[in-house]
Amino acid sequence: MFSLDHFKYNTQNQTASGTSNNEDLPSWDLSDLYPSPDSPELKNDLEKAHLKVEAFAANWQGNLREASGQELSMAIDLYQEISEILGRVGSYAQLMFATDSTDAKVAQFYQYINEQITNISSGTLFFTLELNRISEEELQAKLSNEALLSWKPFLDSIRVFKSYQLNDEIEKVLHEKSVTGRTAWSRLYDETLASMQVTVQDEKVTLGEALNKLSSADRQMRENSAKGLGESFNGNIRLFSLITNTLAKDKHITDEWRKFPRVDSERNCDNMIEDEVVDALVNAVTQDYQRLSHRYFTLKAKWLGLDKLQHWDRNAPLPDDTDQTIPWEQAKEIVHTAYNEFNPDMGSMIKQFLDQPWIDATLRPGKSSGAFAHPTVPDVHPYILLNYHGRNRDVMTLAHELGHGIHQILAAKQGYIQSNTPLTLAETASVFGEMLTFQSLLRSQKTPEQRRIMLSRKVEDMLNTVVRQIAFYQFERKVHEARQTNELLPDEIGNFWMETQQASLGPAFEFTPEYKSYWTYIPHFIHSPFYVYAYAFGDCLVNALYKVYQDGHENFQEKYIEMLQAGGTKKHKELLAPFGLDASDPAFWRKGLDVISQFIDELEQA
Template structure:
């Protein structure tokens, strides 16, 4: 049985035991017979699958293609289970050589096996639209239409079978290998803060200290560590951006973010409407808020290490883990008892790893694994208010993944834009629950300021990240970028988004290096802003007493990846393609700032 070490870890602010996950619901251990048997079973099934279906899909009936998809899902689910296990072990401690070796071995095995299924989606996409419509008259195949839609959106960009196979097989020594190098470098990084060596996560946590000198020293230590690895991070970024450009050119994607937009099943113009709406609101939102914050902190100018500083009268007391569990469970249960029960199961069982330890992945995530096994949640719990909100966020993902599991392995996955809905909605529920319990105007002001900062981080900061990525990827099409050029793109987008209240010291030019989305998932970041604005509009519908809101909301989550954003939002009277939709979401943030200005 593989269980992460259960310890509080270096840098914890509490003596209480934080939970670590138990991965034995997936496999007993990396060398277990169960895992080996699943690898053998996947190899056997994929041979049968390829023998029966390769070259035969064009003339197959709708019923036969539905049978083929059933078998494809079986193989994909076995590989998904194995891959999840390896990824979660690696996330537990990516500096452990055995974990890294196991992770690489599993990636290579999965790539080798899945290569033999590669023909399937390619051949499905070669079926003409007219022929596919005829086949979809079969009810068994019609049930798979969302899956077919999700792959056929890439039909115009598909390459020959031989090229697709080469790209797939070489990914294990290409993008995957560079991503692993990035992860291992980041996880092993030590940051010097006032002559003390701390992990990256601990140093980042100090940026939220209520002592300005602590924040400044942490910021300078982080800058030194990032700069010492700057050439490596720049090489990784340049290589992956060029790799993407080469593939995009072969596929003839019109924009650097086109592949991501197709994957999200979202139109380019909807993304542009979101980005333009947020950018146009920089002054009304972040610029205005940070002028207020500078005044509250008694500063003429904010430094970058002041961005997440607590207010002077916010002692940001450590919230024990048991209290955090109670806060989040109460918020979900008040909204819907069924969801409260699901949250309790996560909190009572070893499905969460919140322990602080060297080598563990920084940040947080909820990993969906496979439908017959629950998701696993990783976070690094320092006991701050933001950590409680992170717990609420990731549990929202967990609930979404469980509710969508009935759609099956390949149709339960939700596009990124909608995947953030449940998580951000969970944050909003937790925030509103806490806000209702504030007893004084000052406590309310502190809560509101925390929420505004979280929303600005989710909306404004993520759109600035998106604009940074566009600059990098578009510039890399012509030349390799010097670290100074990448740093300049970073400073430009940060200055534009955060506004004149800030000035940036030189070391901040390297702070782009610790954002893992840039490496793992190019252009992922706008999904956060999409989700936050969507949730703001959705929560307003809930507050206005929309009939049967809770039931409709749960049905929306149960849909998984079977419906597009227009279908999912229609029951609530919302339409993301309408520019006014984004204004509704941004207005919520602006109204919170209005209240803070008047406080």
């Protein structure tokens, strides 16, 4: 049934898609998943999943309501086994595509695997739908079985969507058409970005290189890069607007069928977080724009000797900040030391990532311009992708993604379907890892000037994580709410972007016309609508959590590791309770934002 014969690859290239001129940077080796795209192991897994799904549907479809607690537990065990096989295959294809989405054969393989997974998994679609048709009383009776009780977090994560699910036929159509709908549009977006060439000072560079130049100490270089990016984004503006309009309308149609009350309701349900908690976060950050970003960027304009900052000055280094290139080996040592000082067990996990071919940091055309940690499956380690240019921010990105990696390894004990953490908590370990690395570096600074530079870098990272991401969230809300009635012109989308950016960054900035198209390169808008507030949630949470650690909270390290090990088995209230924190309390967000404000206070006094 599954023919992989036409996917032939040279297996010696599996560690890197394309050649790299960055010999000192690592490329990952995906053979821990599969030897090659045309390997018998991969083909066998697809066939195995297909047979298991057929048996699964024959045994359980229509029978879940009458099943005992023990029987229902056995069904979930098998569902997890099938999901894990498909997760392994899907991870392999996705990771290959991330390293070179411009390779036609890689893109073809990626699409083929997506279609196969969608076809196979449609046979299990009945399972979660039928679980939600079991009444609360019946389910509570079944949960008296100890084996089923261990699956309660999974059942809770399914039943949060109970009131929004449609009938089986509609759900099946939505599922099967996803490969020609959202997935196809997302792939078009990724391939367009990956193949984009930006002209900077008469030189053609990749999108990632051009974005990196926005952090150059040379203001003319920053301006040229910004204008080159604007030209490239505007050259594709009709396509990006079409993709955005199509996906926003597609989401609106589905949301209306499901009767979600808000444009972000599906994301909030998926994150197992109440709408009022999201609103409290967004309102707290918005009310603090002046105290945080407006105040800091007024300082930065003064430091740079400018009356007004242009948008290409946002990430400019300070005049005394040489931001010397940090070799990869030194970056590894910096991050490993920070984690090891906090907890030697975590230091050992970091070392394993850094010693094994689990990280792809090499710069190459066609590679994804962002960074991520992909958890794959519990019996295989996560993989980390980043583009290492040797800047301080790249070291922090390494610390961030390794935090994700540690979280994913620790949570793997919960099994494939319960190890996955809601986005709001998934950012905790990554942002905490950044904070550990920052504090370790801050302690090593020998002069007040070095400390000021370190603090300014951290404040900018925090503003990017908190203020910028909440502005992104507000932009998304404007786009999705407006798209419910009419298709949006590129100019209208650009106006929403400019409104939210001006409000968040403040009066220290001027925005030239090309900035109106800069929304186009943010992949979260396409792949994961309303993902972005999770970054702000994670940063504020970590600020509050780190303060608890600094205050000498008893057994903090042990409790922190237990929190990460919980994966998706606990909600945010349960996870934060051992530290005396509560995200539903408005004062919680003030604690996190106060940390940023206090750093700015110190910079004002320097």
